[in-house]
Amino acid sequence: MAGFTGAPGTGKSTLVDAVIALLRKQGSSVAVLATDPNSPFTGGAIMGDRIRMQRHALDGKVYIRSMGARGHLGGLSLATREAIRLLGGFGFDQVILETVGVGQSELEVAAVADTTVVVLTPNLGDSVQMIKAGILEIADVFVVNKADIDGYARVVAELRTMMNMAPKREWRPPIIPTIASRGEGVDKVWDAVLGHRKHLATSGKAQELVERRLRDETAEVAAELARERARRALEDDPALAERLLNDGTPYRTAEEILDRKG
């Protein structure tokens, strides 16, 4: 399972569309979970990732599902992991994740996907931005999309420099140029994903990932349940809510709520 992430407008959906086309040519069935943000104010969302994938609309071996992040931070939806499991159960050969357009902290995809593909484009900003964003640590494969526009060589040079300065890892992420709108370089992207997958299997990292993921997911679901419980406690218990307002002690109130039975 591969996850595609990157800043808004880097071409994630277009790249995923091209990857679907490639995988279909090879005879694989493909499921795509594409995440878009919900408005923090109304909860509503406009999800447009399908627009770029229209040509696969009537292909029965392609399933595309748009997921609202629904307030979950990290670039994915809380339900993404469950959805991945379900799609695996349905027998899809490949499952692909696409995150919301990420900024500087939505790195959850790295914890969920086997292989994280970070999509960059020329002229996104200087190297400091990239370091801040933490993408160096999460990327298993770098794609520099829109490689036909100015500034391409500079992005690649900056990436290389930063990788050379970072602590050595067993896996050195390859940098793949693409022009996703024309499908150029997409086969190389998928080769790189498969290469990384092989590395995971032979190095024993794959099993480690499975275990870590189960732990992470449990912690996350527990946090969500606790949040829900706190919300409900404050709604159902006016005395508690009033004391919170008078004393201004969210920490103590939170602990008290969690200490309560059931």
Next chain:
Amino acid sequence: MPKTATKPVRIVVAKVGLDGHDRGVKVVARALRDAGYEVIYTGLRQTPEMVVDAALQEDAQVIGLSIHSGAHMTLFPAVVDELKRRKATDIVVFGGGIIPDDDIAVLRKKGVAAIFTPGTPLQEIVDWLRKRFPES
């Protein structure tokens, strides 16, 4: 149930047929988002099959269609028929566009739940959805 745990109503919004006029549908999509709905916009030049397939994949409760090409008497019923064929008649279809009053009555009879013509206040569309899906 706490408010945050309610399921947002999901709406697939599409332009069907050969019709590139998407300003209106984008404005409506935006209004629906601002009203708290999850809108899946599928883009231009969709066939009825594509729209219904998207609605099924996306587990949408509603399909919103926009037509400015004059082909509404063909394409709206085609979407309703495709829903019947796929056994998905629980999905509500509404539409908008430049559609004469006489046609609206016929389309309503053919299973299109509501038609909104140019000049309709956005709130009217939202109010209609709220009435249709009180839990949203």
